[in-house]
Amino acid sequence: MKIVGMKLGLLSAPLRVPFRTAxxxxxxxxxxxxxxxxxxxxxxxxxxPPTAAVTGETLGSIQAALQGHIFPSLCDKEASLESLCxxxxxxxxxxxSAKAAAEIALWDIYAQHCSLPLYKLLGGEDHTIVxxxxxxxxxxxxxxxxxxxAIGRGFETLKIKVGENPELDxxxxxxxxxxxxxxxxxxDANQAWTPRQAVRILERMDAEGLNIELVEQPVKxxxxxxxxxxxxxxxxxxxxxxxxFSPEDAxxxxxxxxxxxxxxKLMKCGGxxxxxxxxxxxxxxxxxxxxxxMLEAKVSVTAAVHLACAKNIITRIDLDGxxxxxxxxxVGGATFDGKYITANQAPGLGITxxxxxxxx
Ligand code: MG
Numbered sequence: 001m002k003i004v005g006m007k008l009g010l011l012s013a014p015l016r017v018p019f020r021t022a023x024x025x026x027x028x029x030x031x032x033x034x035x036x037x038x039x040x041x042x043x044x045x046x047x048x049p050p051t052a053a054v055t056g057e058t059l060g061s062i063q064a065a066l067q068g069h070i071f072p073s074l075c076d077k078e079a080s081l082e083s084l085c086x087x088x089x090x091x092x093x094x095x096x097s098a099k100a101a102a103e104i105a106l107w108d109i110y111a112q113h114c115s116l117p118l119y120k121l122l123g124g125e126d127h128t129i130v131x132x133x134x135x136x137x138x139x140x141x142x143x144x145x146x147x148x149x150a151i152g153r154g155f156e157t158l159k160i161k162v163g164e165n166p167e168l169d170x171x172x173x174x175x176x177x178x179x180x181x182x183x184x185x186x187x188d189a190n191q192a193w194t195p196r197q198a199v200r201i202l203e204r205m206d207a208e209g210l211n212i213e214l215v216e217q218p219v220k221x222x223x224x225x226x227x228x229x230x231x232x233x234x235x236x237x238x239x240x241x242x243x244x245f246s247p248e249d250a251x252x253x254x255x256x257x258x259x260x261x262x263x264x265k266l267m268k269c270g271g272x273x274x275x276x277x278x279x280x281x282x283x284x285x286x287x288x289x290x291x292x293x294m295l296e297a298k299v300s301v302t303a304a305v306h307l308a309c310a311k312n313i314i315t316r317i318d319l320d321g322x323x324x325x326x327x328x329x330x331v332g333g334a335t336f337d338g339k340y341i342t343a344n345q346a347p348g349l350g351i352t353x354x355x356x357x358x359x360x
Contacts, residue, residue: 001038001039001078001079001081001106002038002039002076002077002078003036003037003071003106003109004075004076006034006075007034008066008067008360009357009358009359010030010032010357010358010360011029011047011297011299011330012029012030013029013328013329014325015028015029016324016326017136019134019136019295020161029297029325030050031299032047032048032049032050032062032066033047033299034066034101034105036105038109040113042112042113044106044107045108045299045351045354046100046105046303047101047104047299048062048097049267049294049300051097054242055096055245055294057097061098062095062101065092065095065099066101069091070091072091073087073088074087082273084106085107089270089274096267096268100266100267100270100271101300103272103273104271104300107303109348111348114347117306118306118307119309119343122276122306122307122310123310124309127342128342129309129340129341130156130157130341131319131323132158132159132184132186132318132339133153133320134159134161134188134324135147135150135158137162140172141175144175144178147179151179151183153338154338154340155183155338156182156183157185157186158176158183158186159185159187159188160187160188161187161188162187162189162192163190163191163193164192166204170208170210173185173187173205173210174210177210185212185213187205187215188217188241189215189219190216191219191221192218194219195225195226195229196229198230199230199233202218202230202235206236212236213236214238215238216239216241217239218230221243222243223243224253224258227253227258228256228258228259231258231260238260238261239260239290240261241263241292242268243259244263244264244278245270246269246270247269247277247278250262250281254284254287261287261316262282262290263291264278264289264307265291266303266304267293267294267300272307275291276311287313288315289311289314289316290314290315290318291307291308291317291318292318293318293320293321296322298322298328298330298333299333299354301334302334302343302344302349305319317341322336329354329355330351331352331353
């Protein structure tokens with residue numbers, strides 16, 4: 001396989017409601033799409049969102065990494081998929097989302113060469129998964145209304161962003177819980193708490209009978225001791241998200257049992273190859289995984305859908321990026337129908353066109 005050309009485009013899709021977490025507020029999905037052209041004319045696509053608050057990457061840095069480092073390293077080299085992915089990994093330090101976009105495009109081309117949808121190439125059989133939906137941080141009555149709306153759209157598992165203010169968080173969760181008594185509720189603090197504060201808040205939530213399935217990233221990303229403290233002492237199971245980027249991070253967390261679960265995101269780990277390595281480590285340690293996404297449109301989320309279909313250790317799906325958008329400019333790829341996501345049967349990612357893509 002040989003890559004001979006690359007185009008970058010800006011994809012913009014409006015969100016149904018502004019997306020708020022403890023770290024940021026966003027109104028649009030604004031991502032870079034990479035198109036790689038193979039020597040036989042096959043086009044592969046990938047996508048990277050600027051998530052400066054988590055990965056440190058911006059639209060400018062993603063563009064510069066792809067144009068200045070990743071593509072020049074790959075261009076005109078006849079090599080296996082594995083070798084090309086290794087070239088991407090070593091083309092520049094960091095820049096995980098830019099690498100993920102490039103890697104997804106390479107896997108897309110390879111799967112098309114094999115005439116297989118990506119999940120089959122990865123050894124999967126089932127091609128439908130069920131995702132949760134994130135309810136944005138807001139006043140409790142607005143969150144209750146958003147919850148009723150989500151349940152009406154068929155979602156059974158809701159993710160609630162917390163971390164701004166513990167008292168208000170509990171009020172918000174009460175509002176969501178009473179609007180959806182049977183829903184599975186998971187919460188995500190996005191690093192907002194200290195370890196002791198996290199245990200106190202989670203104990204209160206537990207005592208109030210809010211019935212929280214798990215808490216994502218209660219403490220600072222680099223505070224693994226703190227993460228382990230919460231895991232050891234909280235009544236609510238803990239999932240590592242921002243603490244786990246690489247397969248090395250995953251092993252470290254799993255060996256120390258610093259978290260009960262981990263959240264794999266292609267944009268943190270740098271693509272499908274590292275996601276597969278994390279999933280393999282999780283299989284060894286028996287740590288169930290969630291697959292998540294940033295505010296991404298359907299190109300890279302389709303890759304995550306295929307990965308989730310292929311790996312049984314991925315038991316929780318948080319791929320609501322496209323469901324949060326009010327328009328879908330991507331033709332082909334996975335199909336989103338309420339809580340159900342179905343992987344395409346067409347080869348690769350099955351994406352044929354992206355409307356309104358502005359080439360840069
Ligand atoms: Mg998270």
